[in-house]
Amino acid sequence: MKNRLEELRRQRGIRQEDLAAALEVSRQTIGSLENGRYNPSILLAFKIARYFGMNVEDVFIYEEGK
């Protein structure tokens, strides 16, 4: 699964630390999400989408067969 987290964060000029604090996760989690090394739980995915005021499918892109 791909995501647009880094792109959205940079667009809004938010630091990883600040995003992590707002979502109540560690900065490493944000880094791993942005690098695609970690897929979030459905709850965190909704939290992230809500934070950016978007739908989950606009932030996370599901790729069939990958």
Place this chain on the structure above:
Amino acid sequence: MTRKTREYSTAVIGLLLLVVGLYLAKNVEEPQGVMRALPFVCIGLGCGTFGYGVGDIISRRAVTEHPDIQKRIDVEKNDERNISISNRAKAKAFDVMIYVFGALMVSFALMGVDMVAVLLLVFSYLFVEGCAIRYRCKYDKEM
């Protein structure tokens, strides 16, 4: 029981165990049976419990003065990626432990170690496997 009371009781129980252990080790002459190991078990347990209790007291005092540190600790503790990593590591370690236990049982049996020791190891192995099956059933019903 409040957290503070629990911490202080842990430290006091640890200290008492340590003192009792030291007293027994020093004063019991020519110990027989269980008394040969008991003082040292008390010392070991006492040191561990005392250290655990004092550690908790110190860390609570440190974070009470710095709520930002407490918040960071809570975030790190409840972070879903950290929990996921910890669970995966535990699962891997469990898989390894099953092989290690198996190899140890076979080795003990081949070495002709006392039957009681081998049977204890077999029963612990079966107990752990039983726990794994029990929790698999439990979570199967819950999820």
